[in-house]
Amino acid sequence: MTSLLALPYWQETGIKLGLALAVIPTTSLILVYLFLFKMMAFMQSRLGPNDTGPYGSLQLIAEAIKFLQKEDIHPEQADRRVFRMAPVVVLASTFLLYVVLPAGPDAIVQNLDTGVFYAMAVSSLSVLGILMAGWASANKYALLGGLRAAGQLIAYELPLILAVMGVVIQAETLNLQDIVVAQATGEIFGFGAIGNPFILTQFIAFLIFMIAAQAELTQTPFDMPVAETELVGGFHIEYTGFRFLLFFMAEFGTAFAFAALASVMFLGGWWIPGFEVDDNILNVLGPGVMLGKILLVAFFIFWVRFTYPRLREDQLQKFAWKVLIPLSLANIVLTGIFKVVF
Amino acid sequence: MVAQNIFFGILAAIVAISALRMVTTRNIVHAALYLVAVLAGLGALYVLLTAEFVATTQVLVYIGAVMVLFLFGIMLTKAPLGNVMEMTGRQWPLAAVVAALLGGVTIYSLVDRFGSERLNTDGPIYRTADVSDEVFSTYIVPFEAVSVLLLAALIGAIVLARKD
Numbered sequence: 001m002t003s004l005l006a007l008p009y010w011q012e013t014g015i016k017l018g019l020a021l022a023v024i025p026t027t028s029l030i031l032v033y034l035f036l037f038k039m040m041a042f043m044q045s046r047l048g049p050n051d052t053g054p055y056g057s058l059q060l061i062a063e064a065i066k067f068l069q070k071e072d073i074h075p076e077q078a079d080r081r082v083f084r085m086a087p088v089v090v091l092a093s094t095f096l097l098y099v100v101l102p103a104g105p106d107a108i109v110q111n112l113d114t115g116v117f118y119a120m121a122v123s124s125l126s127v128l129g130i131l132m133a134g135w136a137s138a139n140k141y142a143l144l145g146g147l148r149a150a151g152q153l154i155a156y157e158l159p160l161i162l163a164v165m166g167v168v169i170q171a172e173t174l175n176l177q178d179i180v181v182a183q184a185t186g187e188i189f190g191f192g193a194i195g196n197p198f199i200l201t202q203f204i205a206f207l208i209f210m211i212a213a214q215a216e217l218t219q220t221p222f223d224m225p226v227a228e229t230e231l232v233g234g235f236h237i238e239y240t241g242f243r244f245l246l247f248f249m250a251e252f253g254t255a256f257a258f259a260a261l262a263s264v265m266f267l268g269g270w271w272i273p274g275f276e277v278d279d280n281i282l283n284v285l286g287p288g289v290m291l292g293k294i295l296l297v298a299f300f301i302f303w304v305r306f307t308y309p310r311l312r313e314d315q316l317q318k319f320a321w322k323v324l325i326p327l328s329l330a331n332i333v334l335t336g337i338f339k340v341v342f
Numbered sequence: 343m344v345a346q347n348i349f350f351g352i353l354a355a356i357v358a359i360s361a362l363r364m365v366t367t368r369n370i371v372h373a374a375l376y377l378v379a380v381l382a383g384l385g386a387l388y389v390l391l392t393a394e395f396v397a398t399t400q401v402l403v404y405i406g407a408v409m410v411l412f413l414f415g416i417m418l419t420k421a422p423l424g425n426v427m428e429m430t431g432r433q434w435p436l437a438a439v440v441a442a443l444l445g446g447v448t449i450y451s452l453v454d455r456f457g458s459e460r461l462n463t464d465g466p467i468y469r470t471a472d473v474s475d476e477v478f479s480t481y482i483v484p485f486e487a488v489s490v491l492l493l494a495a496l497i498g499a500i501v502l503a504r505k506d
Contacts, residue, residue: 124406
């Protein structure tokens with residue numbers, strides 16, 4: 001690959017870190033505004049988000065001011081240090097995810113060799129923060145929410161990783177950039193103009209990945225951990241103001257990152273048909289293509305969130321262990337057989 | 343090499359202090375969280391040794407799964423806030439002797455085997471593909487043996503947990 005700029009390592013790292021720090025809050029704001037405010041308001045006939053400012057566009061600013069002026073409260077019995085650390089751990093998991101998300105041939109913070117594997121590993125760190133928050137709040141509802149979240153996240157991490165395995169076997173690599181290249185250079189029965197997006201061959205894996213990602217994000221119908229009608233908010237019940245905002249940003253930042261992972265692994269990533277895979281222009285056009293695909297995937301995630309009722313705890317566990325995991329194992333076996341035969 | 347040495351010093355200090363705090367703290371959840379810090383620090387040390395795959399596995403298996411299961415179990419059964427637990431057992435001197443012996447044997451065998459050998463950080467970095475090739479060719483027998491052991495443990499756990 002030809003590099004656009006040749007900078008010393010520390011300058012390049014500085015620029016990339018700065019970009020990532022700017023991109024992560026922006027991405028979660030995009031999702032909150034587009035989907036949580038506008039789409040949810042239209043789907044569920046909520047009036048507020050369409051009313052503040054022209055076309056409801058000032059709602060975000062109003063929310064931000066609201067969060068920033070709130071008092072930072074600790075419950076009296078709380079374990080203060082753990083209580084304060086918990087949202088940071090959850091947000092750190094989100095930040096680490098963005099390290100490997102590619103938006104162009106060179107537009108990536110660090111092109112890790114373990115790509116997908118790394119993404120799965122750091123996304124599992126958020127469970128730790130959620131458990132810390134649930135325990136340190138000294139509130140039985142928070143502890144219940146934290147435990148439910150941990151049980152659910154452990155159960156759905158398995159189908160998530162197993163679904164990704166199908167893609168990894170087909171692309172023969174863990175590296176996310178190489179997965180994009182494998183799709184771009186692939187052919188559908190000898191027809192290579194649009195490459196071979198893995199959603200065609202790995203459709204079952206795509207479905208399992210999206211369902212498991214929905215559960216990992218604790219979005220409805222898998223929102224038992226934060227079920228507001230019985231747990232009053234679950235693990236983040238005692239958090240106010242800025243600390244609550246950190247949880248909120250992590251939730252939507254992770255939703256964006258999972259949508260990005262799905263676009264990279266199943267929808268062809270940043271590649272545009274007709275271009276060479278290492279064309280420098282893709283560093284400029286790629287992020288736009290990625291954003292479009294991510295918003296499409298995120299639309300489905302939030303569409304399901306705003307439409308379906310909540311699953312019961314036992315249904316939720318049964319669905320993961322008895323349906324998703326056997327299905328993803330079957331997908332791996334099938335992919336392996338096809339890989340050997342063809 | 344200077345940057346690596348500085349970071350090794352910082353990480354080693356974090357790991358050592360967290361390990362000490364883990365056995366001296368009087369709150370069981372804090373102990374588990376210090377263990378997380380120890381394991382994360384070790385993961386970072388693997389990165390310094392250019393073993394990216396091992397570091398990622400460390401995070402996924404130890405922090406993402408084992409420690410979460412630990413915390414889950416502790417919180418499900420008994421996890422009081424504040425320093426209420428008397429956690430130092432009467433046999434701690436014995437445990438200290440065993441730990442010192444184990445540490446001594448490990449350090450001796452490592453120094454004896456590698457001595458003044460240096461890791462060639464300028465040479466080729468081991469790619470994940472190399473690791474998997476090694477596992478599935480040179481080390482296939484140990485790998486399969488470990489798989490069978492894990493399967494046996496899994497079946498044992500199911501048999502023990504069955505109600506009937």
